[in-house]
Amino acid sequence: MAKNKKVIDEAFKSFEKQIIDTAETELKKYCWKLLQEAITARQQNPGAHNFTGNLLNSIVVCLYRERKPVIAYYASDLVPEAIRPKMNLRIRRRVFFNPDYDGEKSAYLPKIKTDGGWGKDDAREFFSEYIPSGSNLFDIVVAYTVEYAEWIQYQRATTGYVRSLQYAESLGRTFLQIGS
Numbered sequence: 001m002a003k004n005k006k007v008i009d010e011a012f013k014s015f016e017k018q019i020i021d022t023a024e025t026e027l028k029k030y031c032w033k034l035l036q037e038a039i040t041a042r043q044q045n046p047g048a049h050n051f052t053g054n055l056l057n058s059i060v061v062c063l064y065r066e067r068k069p070v071i072a073y074y075a076s077d078l079v080p081e082a083i084r085p086k087m088n089l090r091i092r093r094r095v096f097f098n099p100d101y102d103g104e105k106s107a108y109l110p111k112i113k114t115d116g117g118w119g120k121d122d123a124r125e126f127f128s129e130y131i132p133s134g135s136n137l138f139d140i141v142v143a144y145t146v147e148y149a150e151w152i153q154y155q156r157a158t159t160g161y162v163r164s165l166q167y168a169e170s171l172g173r174t175f176l177q178i179g180s
Contacts, residue, residue, distance in 0.1 A: 020137070027063055027138055028071055030171060034142055035061040035073040037167040041160025048158035051108050053082035053101035055152065055159065058119030058145040064132050067139070072127040076120035086114040086146060112148035119146050142168065 038059050042048055050056055059075035083101050087110040094107040122145035132139035144150075144159055153159045 031061045031063050038164040039075050041163035045158045045160050050101040052084050054086045054119030055146050057082045058122045060123035060143050062127050062141045064139040067132050074123050085116050088116050089113040112151050114147045
């Protein structure tokens with residue numbers, strides 16, 4: 001009897017591993033689609049303007065399994081590089097572009113203090129350092145990692161975050177076949 005129980009337990013463990021590995025494979029596809037939507041949501045937002053390109057390059061979608069990093073998908077792998085480091089807080093002095101990331105002649109007075117680095121580096125640092133809280137089997141995190149992303153969202157609502165969130169919910173229902 002004990003021998004049969006061991007065989008059954010091993011079969012269930014093998015089956016469980018197969019299911020979890022399959023789920024992880026599907027979640028990687030889900031994350032990839034989320035990244036593509038986050039990029040599109042920012043680029044197609046009618047009020048958005050990319051001066052340096054760092055906000056766009058800072059977008060990352062991360063997948064974690066049992067709080068450990070599995071994979072990250074970076075916008076910086078899909079969009080043109082930022083044209084200069086992040087602007088830093090200035091007092092009464094605008095930064096002039098000719099052209100800026102969007103190809104226009106523009107000027108901007110930065111309002112948020114930054115480290116003066118690159119958005120793509122912020123995204124990679126985020127994935128290497130972030131640990132999800134809780135005890136979920138899988139966590140998916142969509143992050144806009146530059147220091148001023150939250151400011152842009154609250155002041156201008158042009159990061160594309162809300163559209164990405166709506167897409168994530170809709171895509172999640174499709175992937176999980178909920179509500180159909």
